[in-house]
Amino acid sequence: MNKRACPNLMPKARVEAYRVARRKRLWRRALTAYAVVGAAACASLWAAHSGPSAASADTQTAPGADPQSVVDLKAALQRELASRQLEAQRVALVEGQPDFGVLMRLLAQESRDTVLLRRCVVDARARGDEPLAYRLELDGLAGSPRDAARFVLRLEDTGVFDSVRLLETAKADLDGAQVTGFRISCRLAQRSETTP
Amino acid sequence: MNLTANLTRRSPIGLDIGRRRIHAVQFDAGRGQRIAAAVSLTRTHDTAELTAEESERLQNVLERSGFRGRAVVVAARPENTVSAAVQGPAGANDTQLDAVVRHEVARIGAAEPGQMEIAWWPLPAGPRTAAVRECLAVGLTHAGSEALLGPLEAVGFEPRAIDTPATALHRVVAPALGADEPAGPGFAVLIDVGWSGARLYLLDARRVRYQRALDEPALGQELRAISARFGSESLGQWEKVVLELVTGVEADEHASPVAAVAQASLARIGARLAAEAQTSADYARRRDPDSALQALVVCGGGAALAPLISGMEQGVDAPVTVCDAVSLGLDVRSADAAGYDPGMALAAGLARWGGR
Numbered sequence: 383m384n385k386r387a388c389p390n391l392m393p394k395a396r397v398e399a400y401r402v403a404r405r406k407r408l409w410r411r412a413l414t415a416y417a418v419v420g421a422a423a424c425a426s427l428w429a430a431h432s433g434p435s436a437a438s439a440d441t442q443t444a445p446g447a448d449p450q451s452v453v454d455l456k457a458a459l460q461r462e463l464a465s466r467q468l469e470a471q472r473v474a475l476v477e478g479q480p481d482f483g484v485l486m487r488l489l490a491q492e493s494r495d496t497v498l499l500r501r502c503v504v505d506a507r508a509r510g511d512e513p514l515a516y517r518l519e520l521d522g523l524a525g526s527p528r529d530a531a532r533f534v535l536r537l538e539d540t541g542v543f544d545s546v547r548l549l550e551t552a553k554a555d556l557d558g559a560q561v562t563g564f565r566i567s568c569r570l571a572q573r574s575e576t577t578p
Numbered sequence: 579m580n581l582t583a584n585l586t587r588r589s590p591i592g593l594d595i596g597r598r599r600i601h602a603v604q605f606d607a608g609r610g611q612r613i614a615a616a617v618s619l620t621r622t623h624d625t626a627e628l629t630a631e632e633s634e635r636l637q638n639v640l641e642r643s644g645f646r647g648r649a650v651v652v653a654a655r656p657e658n659t660v661s662a663a664v665q666g667p668a669g670a671n672d673t674q675l676d677a678v679v680r681h682e683v684a685r686i687g688a689a690e691p692g693q694m695e696i697a698w699w700p701l702p703a704g705p706r707t708a709a710v711r712e713c714l715a716v717g718l719t720h721a722g723s724e725a726l727l728g729p730l731e732a733v734g735f736e737p738r739a740i741d742t743p744a745t746a747l748h749r750v751v752a753p754a755l756g757a758d759e760p761a762g763p764g765f766a767v768l769i770d771v772g773w774s775g776a777r778l779y780l781l782d783a784r785r786v787r788y789q790r791a792l793d794e795p796a797l798g799q800e801l802r803a804i805s806a807r808f809g810s811e812s813l814g815q816w817e818k819v820v821l822e823l824v825t826g827v828e829a830d831e832h833a834s835p836v837a838a839v840a841q842a843s844l845a846r847i848g849a850r851l852a853a854e855a856q857t858s859a860d861y862a863r864r865r866d867p868d869s870a871l872q873a874l875v876v877c878g879g880g881a882a883l884a885p886l887i888s889g890m891e892q893g894v895d896a897p898v899t900v901c902d903a904v905s906l907g908l909d910v911r912s913a914d915a916a917g918y919d920p921g922m923a924l925a926a927g928l929a930r931w932g933g934r
Contacts, residue, residue: 396727
């Protein structure tokens with residue numbers, strides 16, 4: 383059977399959205415399973431160490447009890463807890479990352495055949511008193527100033543950006559052909575998080 | 579609680595949403611052709627799209643009928659899709675042909691290429707098309723997808739794909755044509771006889787070569803006309819009697835002039851459909867003189883009507899095969915799969931969707 387035997391006529395954006403949702407669900411399940419296994423391991427470790435001493439309250443206060451073993455157990459549990467917290471932070475970091483692949487695909491779609499992008503930078507630094515927001519800086523070549531302006535309009539029409547500004551257009555040369563270089567600055571919708 | 583059953587992986591649910599009935603099929607993943615669940619329910623609204631009420635009912639029925647999971651694969655409605663045979667330059671690679679196909683299908687569908695999803699597959703070169711690369715393309719607008727998926731998503735289904743009926747049917751019929759063997763010169767004509775219309779597909783073991791809607795009066799229209807002529811009983815009761823008669827169940831008890839008229843009418847429809855199949859087969863043979871018609875395959879609700887099949891057998895020079903579980907090599911031993919019938923072939927093909 384050839385490779386085209388399973389076509390999918392669902393819009394690509396929708397397919398991608400479901401794929402991301404499935405990936406996130408998988409991460410959540412993995413994290414939950416990991417936490418349950420970790421908790422069970424901690425509980426069994428605690429039970430193994432505290433079992434003999436709990437069996438007889440007298441032995442805890444007996445002069446022969448070793449306080450060093452209690453200290454060691456506490457330190458081991460603290461290390462285990464720190465390790466689990468670090469793992470959880472890593473998973474949350476991966477899960478919370480924005481998917482810039484979607485942005486790249488959007489740009490590729492909107493650039494069509496009239497615009498060639500040379501540089502594309504996403505900047506998440508805060509500026510002065512402004513709240514934190516993503517900035518997208520684009521540098522590229524267009525067939526004419528009109529093509530560059532149309533590209534700006536198409537970007538505005540996507541509704542993804544708060545603002546789109548054409549910063550500069552200049553004559554440029556592309557393999558001997560006269561084209562128009564341009565720089566565009568876009569501001570993406572604001573985020574509430576403090577980290578990208 | 580059956581723990582092993584809950585741990586078994588399942589395929590997505592194949593959903594064939596017709597004007598009159600909804601068919602759903604789900605396979606046991608990794609167990610070959612074993613159907614885990616199959617169900618068919620009658621629609622309550624005579625509309626192309628599902629209503630919110632129907633979607634909710636569908637969800638409840640699937641839950642009670644042994645289906646698992648929310649992933650569904652649905653078929654694009656032929657009336658909403660653009661289908662065309664597109665030709666590109668002989669030396670064109672897949673990327674170049676893809677660009678040609680996208681623009682051509684978007685032009686035919688009067689839509690922007692960006693507002694349409696398109697699938698295509700190459701066709702074998704014939705004597706007349708040796709100088710070009712030919713492919714069969716299908717396109718669906720985003721608005722059409724939205725209308726199809728919206729009601730399902732509203733009740734929590736997770737659509738995995740919108741497949742074309744042609745490729746879905748090919749997926750279940752191809753193994754019966756020897757798809758795993760090297761491509762031979764044979765081809766088959768598949769006719770999907772539904773309540774509101776019939777479609778013809780010309781396919782070989784590797785691909786669908788051609789498809790079209792048939793101009794024949796719809797089966798439902800014909801049966802309604804007979805019902806109106808005799809019309810003493812309600813349509814529902816009458817249909818039940820006719821279907822019992824034509825399929826041979828309790829024929830002696832219900833033998834009546836109405837049944838004789840219905841049987842003769844179905845046989846005539848069968849003969850006309852066979853003539854259409856023969857015409858398409860002759861056309862395919864003119865394109866490729868070495869090929870031969872292997873079989874006329876019948877699926878859809880009409881495949882269950884014995885007089886229709888008899889009419890077809892007399893009108894075509896090839897064996898007529900009905901898409902029942904035995905012909906397709908499907909395993910329906912599971913208790914929840916007992917309801918499988920030839921009308922579910924499309925739903926089975928959709929459940930077999932394995933793309934990304």
